[in-house]
Amino acid sequence: xxxxxxxxxNSVILSLMALxxxxxxxxxxxxxxxxxxxxxxxxxxxxLFMNSFMSLPYPVAVVLAIGITAAIGALIYRFVMxxxxxxxxxxxxxxxxxxxxxxxGLRWGGLRGMTFTLPPFIAGSTTILGVSVDYQRxxxxxxxxxxxxxLYLFTHFxxxxxxxxxxxxxxxxxxxxxxxSDMTAIISLALGSGLAGLAAILxxxxxxIIVEVGYNVLIFAIAVSVIGGLxxxxxxxxxxxxxxxxxxxxxxxxxSHYQMVVALLAIIITLLIxxxxxxxxxxxxxxxx
Amino acid sequence: MRKKSFxxxxxxxxxxxxxxxxxxxxxxxxxxxxxxATAFLYGWDAERGIKLAIDEIxxxxxxxxxxxxxxxKAEVIDTRDLEPAVPVADALLAMEKLILDKNADFIVGxxxxxxxxxxxxxxxxxxxxxxxxxxxxxxxxxxxRIAENGDKYKxxxxxxxxVPVMMGDFMAILNDLQKDxxxxxxxxxxxxxAHARAGGEYMQKALKEKNWETELKIYxxxxxxxxxxxxxxxxxxxxxxxxxxxxxxxxxLLQQWSNMKLKSLPMGFMNAAEQPGFWxxxxxxxxxxxxxxxxxxxxxxxxxxxxxKFVEAYKKKWGLEPEGYGTSSSYMAVYQLKDAIERAKTxxxxxxxxxxxxxxLMGVYGRMRFDxxxxxxxxxxxxxxxxxxxxxxxxxxKRVQVxxxxxxxxxxxxxxxxx
Numbered sequence: 001x002x003x004x005x006x007x008x009x010n011s012v013i014l015s016l017m018a019l020x021x022x023x024x025x026x027x028x029x030x031x032x033x034x035x036x037x038x039x040x041x042x043x044x045x046x047x048l049f050m051n052s053f054m055s056l057p058y059p060v061a062v063v064l065a066i067g068i069t070a071a072i073g074a075l076i077y078r079f080v081m082x083x084x085x086x087x088x089x090x091x092x093x094x095x096x097x098x099x100x101x102x103x104x105g106l107r108w109g110g111l112r113g114m115t116f117t118l119p120p121f122i123a124g125s126t127t128i129l130g131v132s133v134d135y136q137r138x139x140x141x142x143x144x145x146x147x148x149x150x151l152y153l154f155t156h157f158x159x160x161x162x163x164x165x166x167x168x169x170x171x172x173x174x175x176x177x178x179x180x181s182d183m184t185a186i187i188s189l190a191l192g193s194g195l196a197g198l199a200a201i202l203x204x205x206x207x208x209i210i211v212e213v214g215y216n217v218l219i220f221a222i223a224v225s226v227i228g229g230l231x232x233x234x235x236x237x238x239x240x241x242x243x244x245x246x247x248x249x250x251x252x253x254x255x256s257h258y259q260m261v262v263a264l265l266a267i268i269i270t271l272l273i274x275x276x277x278x279x280x281x282x283x284x285x286x287x288x289x
Numbered sequence: 290m291r292k293k294s295f296x297x298x299x300x301x302x303x304x305x306x307x308x309x310x311x312x313x314x315x316x317x318x319x320x321x322x323x324x325x326a327t328a329f330l331y332g333w334d335a336e337r338g339i340k341l342a343i344d345e346i347x348x349x350x351x352x353x354x355x356x357x358x359x360x361x362k363a364e365v366i367d368t369r370d371l372e373p374a375v376p377v378a379d380a381l382l383a384m385e386k387l388i389l390d391k392n393a394d395f396i397v398g399x400x401x402x403x404x405x406x407x408x409x410x411x412x413x414x415x416x417x418x419x420x421x422x423x424x425x426x427x428x429x430x431x432x433x434r435i436a437e438n439g440d441k442y443k444x445x446x447x448x449x450x451x452v453p454v455m456m457g458d459f460m461a462i463l464n465d466l467q468k469d470x471x472x473x474x475x476x477x478x479x480x481x482x483a484h485a486r487a488g489g490e491y492m493q494k495a496l497k498e499k500n501w502e503t504e505l506k507i508y509x510x511x512x513x514x515x516x517x518x519x520x521x522x523x524x525x526x527x528x529x530x531x532x533x534x535x536x537x538x539x540x541x542l543l544q545q546w547s548n549m550k551l552k553s554l555p556m557g558f559m560n561a562a563e564q565p566g567f568w569x570x571x572x573x574x575x576x577x578x579x580x581x582x583x584x585x586x587x588x589x590x591x592x593x594x595x596x597x598k599f600v601e602a603y604k605k606k607w608g609l610e611p612e613g614y615g616t617s618s619s620y621m622a623v624y625q626l627k628d629a630i631e632r633a634k635t636x637x638x639x640x641x642x643x644x645x646x647x648x649x650l651m652g653v654y655g656r657m658r659f660d661x662x663x664x665x666x667x668x669x670x671x672x673x674x675x676x677x678x679x680x681x682x683x684x685x686x687k688r689v690q691v692x693x694x695x696x697x698x699x700x701x702x703x704x705x706x707x708x
């Protein structure tokens with residue numbers, strides 16, 4: 001039973017890590033390699049707001065931290081990415097460089113050691129289907145599912161959300177209808193960064209705020225997105241569940257230290273069988289052309 | 290006339306007062322090069338230990354080198370060798386820079402990663418630099434190489450512990466638990482890095498020989514969810530969780546263990562649980578964790594008269610208690626060098642090597658003597674006989690020394706849900 005319970009939890013955790021990355025790619029067609037850095041930045045900002053001279057209450061610190069991270073995402077597009085948009089290799093190099101600068105800057109600035117932590121939303125644990133689970137993991141599943149639903153509603157019933165989808169589906173047609181491509185890219189970067197921040201606030205109470213986590217989150221976000229199909233939200237969620245359960249099964253029946261191998265092996269197998277990922281389309285379109 | 294003589298006497302008195310300080314300041318400093326992974330606990334705490342000792346020694350007049358008082362000066366370089374994917378060669382380059390560029394006379398501290406420390410031995414031989422390894426590296430191969438190539442690696446010393454000694458300490462605790470509480474099931478959870486895997490495998494073998502039932506799980510670096518393993522440990526009735534991890538995320542393991550109220554006592558070598566800030570970081574969930582701090586004095590304890598003096602001085606200078614592995618040993622290494630240089634009356638490395646080999650000093654964590662063959666500090670459970678370990682248990686927010694018995698400040702406590 002613990003395989004089912006922790007399989008679901010692990011899968012939701014992976015989807016939360018990857019959701020922001022997928023959103024940016026699906027709308028702006030931009031691989032945001034600063035995703036992991038923005039994740040850690042949010043955690044550090046929240047910690048700073050709570051523990052520095054400001055001593056803000058937890059909810060205020062969290063909202064403020066996510067807001068600032070979203071603004072950083074928008075600024076990254078407005079001042080850097082706007083100049084190199086469409087040049088894929090440059091986009092990867094630029095975002096990776098920004099991420100590296102942020103992470104190593106945080107390390108240099110004092111984010112070192114094991115004492116940077118965020119408290120859980122609710123302390124303690126309970127039993128579900130006979131398996132002990134702490135409340136924070138239940139909060140993650142709850143807010144994670146609510147986030148998926150909110151994103152679906154936003155992109156299907158909100159004007160801005162519909163514009164984002166329009167750009168994602170056919171940028172030229174959307175522009176002819178008056179949708180500003182750069183503005184949607186700014187919104188998508190802000191939203192994607194905000195989602196990275198939300199994931200950080202939910203997931204970091206399970207561990208520590210450390211620079212290395214930023215790199216790990218980026219690896220998992222890429223793994224999930226590649227397997228699901230770059231830019232596909234449904235693919236991201238499905239891939240999260242595949243990797244999430246595969247990792248738990250590996251730990252239960254094989255050995256826990258193969259967990260990372262499973263994720264990387266899944267990428268290789270997916271690329272061999274279906275190069276575009278489970279729901280990806282770009283490679284298939286290229287082949288058809 | 291009286292006024293003039295008053296001024297003259299004032300000037301003369303001031304000159305006499307400042308004379309010793311002026312003479313120290315004018316003498317060429319003895320440079321201690323410290324290659325350390327400064328972004329990590331084992332690096333920054335070692336740096337603080339070294340700087341504290343240097344400040345104390347310089348304030349007391351410096352090092353008496355054949356009648357001349359010379360100050361110590363620290364040159365710290367970041368080896369980054371605890372960061373993932375940083376090659377060993379980078380740590381060696383950093384160390385060579387200390388020797389060639391910063392003109393280090395002696396090396397104290399790292400390299401911190403065992404692989405880098407072993408690789409640096411040839412560099413020390415090439416440049417004839419005495420090194421006292423004080424932090425990070427726990428491999429027994431260091432002393433073994435010195436024993437097998439005595440002349441080649443005679444400049445290398447280590448005043449901290451290593452894995453077999455630490456395992457012996459743990460086994461003593463586990464034997465007591467087996468005898469007094471009938472414990473016989475241990476669940477071993479280690480990180481997927483060389484020293485932790487070796488430690489876990491060694492412990493499994495040693496426990497099996499003592500008729501314990503064991504299970505070994507290895508976790509990749511960065512793991513934040515240990516639930517499946519912990520649930521399994523509960524199902525198998527483990528009474529001891531033996532942990533060996535140096536990644537910060539391992540604090541999550543203790544949080545989960547506490548939330549699940551598992552009927553097992555956690556113990557081991559866990560970097561995250563060493564620091565004074567661990568209690569706050571885990572919201573007290575790490576209570577009852579037994580941690581090996583490798584050397585005594587890395588947490589407050591009354592091991593020797595010097596221990597608490599060191600603890601208080603460290604608190605005064607850095608604003609917190611000694612933090613963990615590498616603190617007391619790095620501090621002591623500077624005093625060991627001072628003692629050896631003063632007895633050798635020179636900084637000539639070959640003469641200082643002989644002085645270090647014959648050293649017998651009562652330090653922060655017991656009697657400090659190097660084994661002549663391995664150049665490894667001689668360990669003991671009695672501070673009057675050798676260097677003692679610092680095994681502490683988190684009890685009500687404090688790190689309480691619980692082993693060895695002669696240095697213990699309290700007894701091992703069990704979580705209330707184990708009853």
